[in-house]
Amino acid sequence: MGVVRKTQSVNLVLNAFKAENKAISVIDLVDRFSDKINKTTVYRVLDRLEDDGVLHSFLGVNGIKWYAPCKDCSEHKHTDVHPHFQCTDCGKIDCLNVDIIIPKLPNREVAGAQVLIQGKCEACCN
Amino acid sequence: MGVVRKTQSVNLVLNAFKAENKAISVIDLVDRFSDKINKTTVYRVLDRLEDDGVLHSFLGVNGIKWYAPCKDCSEHKHTDVHPHFQCTDCGKIDCLNVDIIIPKLPNREVAGAQVLIQGKCEACCN
DNA sequence: TTTGTTAATGCAACTAAGTTGTATTAAATT
DNA sequence: AATTTAATACAACTTAGTTGCATTAACAAA
Numbered sequence: 001m002g003v004v005r006k007t008q009s010v011n012l013v014l015n016a017f018k019a020e021n022k023a024i025s026v027i028d029l030v031d032r033f034s035d036k037i038n039k040t041t042v043y044r045v046l047d048r049l050e051d052d053g054v055l056h057s058f059l060g061v062n063g064i065k066w067y068a069p070c071k072d073c074s075e076h077k078h079t080d081v082h083p084h085f086q087c088t089d090c091g092k093i094d095c096l097n098v099d100i101i102i103p104k105l106p107n108r109e110v111a112g113a114q115v116l117i118q119g120k121c122e123a124c125c126n
Numbered sequence: 127m128g129v130v131r132k133t134q135s136v137n138l139v140l141n142a143f144k145a146e147n148k149a150i151s152v153i154d155l156v157d158r159f160s161d162k163i164n165k166t167t168v169y170r171v172l173d174r175l176e177d178d179g180v181l182h183s184f185l186g187v188n189g190i191k192w193y194a195p196c197k198d199c200s201e202h203k204h205t206d207v208h209p210h211f212q213c214t215d216c217g218k219i220d221c222l223n224v225d226i227i228i229p230k231l232p233n234r235e236v237a238g239a240q241v242l243i244q245g246k247c248e249a250c251c252n
Numbered sequence: 253t254t255t256g257t258t259a260a261t262g263c264a265a266c267t268a269a270g271t272t273g274t275a276t277t278a279a280a281t282t
Numbered sequence: 283a284a285t286t287t288a289a290t291a292c293a294a295c296t297t298a299g300t301t302g303c304a305t306t307a308a309c310a311a312a
Contacts, residue, residue: 005259005308027298038262043299045260061240063189063269064298088237098229102243105222109246111214114187117228120235131279131288153269164291169270171289189298190269 009037009045023068023093068095087121130178135163135171149194149219186212194221213247
């Protein structure tokens with residue numbers, strides 16, 4: 001909800017995700033835009049873009065927040081419950097285009113799941 | 127590795143896990159022992175117990191660290207890669223005794239996975 | 253194109269989780 | 283009981299993220 005203005009900050013952040021089609025950590029974003037966008041603004045821009053279904057967020061190994069572009073999400077429906085893969089060598093995270101089967105749990109109401117697979121990425125496997 | 131002494135702090139922490147057989151967040155532990163154990167000590171005790179395969183740690187929804195007793199872990203082998211279930215209502219986390227199947231990923235070396243299932247727990251389902 | 257509205261920003265100060273260094277204390281060993 | 287050294291308390295620090303508020307800049311309407 002709410003009017004989302006195409007501000008300079010929004011454009012800068014969106015271009016970053018367009019340029020490299022992978023997840024970027026908030027820390028990385030705050031750092032790389034430190035001379036152009038205020039830290040607080042980065043956090044708020046990401047919040048807004050997530051609300052609008054443009055980005056989705058999740059947590060990396062150390063509890064650091066990461067963002068990645070959404071594919072099938074909208075403002076009203078967030079279907080992006082795919083797993084993420086974090087490389088233990090280089091630290092990079094990719095979105096995986098596979099489905100994880102969550103088993104039925106008796107007496108519990110499953111609403112979603114966060115799956116972070118760890119290991120060596122393609123580049124670091126050599 | 128390393129000699130682990132059965133200190134007062136270690137006993138207090140271990141008793142907490144023995145009393146309630148579920149995961150406890152670091153924040154909770156630091157808080158409930160605030161008048162008996164120093165914050166730094168709580169962190170270091172948990173570190174040691176995890177190294178020794180007594181406890182295992184994982185991250186909750188907000189990137190907060192949680193600990194739970196290990197069942198089949200040892201100092202040398204950590205096999206506890208079961209999923210955890212966090213209730214979106216009451217915030218409590220349980221260890222789930224089910225296996226999650228991680229799909230084979232081409233060109234990647236999978237080392238482990240963190241699975242956090244979210245929803246309503248048994249108590250909050252009513 | 254100017255004006256008015258208000259979303260968005262910058263800045264400073266703050267909170268909260270977790271870490272580090274160091275002197276002191278208390279397990280365990282002799 | 284004396285000795286060794288792991289473990290602790292305390293203070294200070296780091297880092298991720300938030301809050302409040304005055305200012306700025308999108309953007310719509312005149």
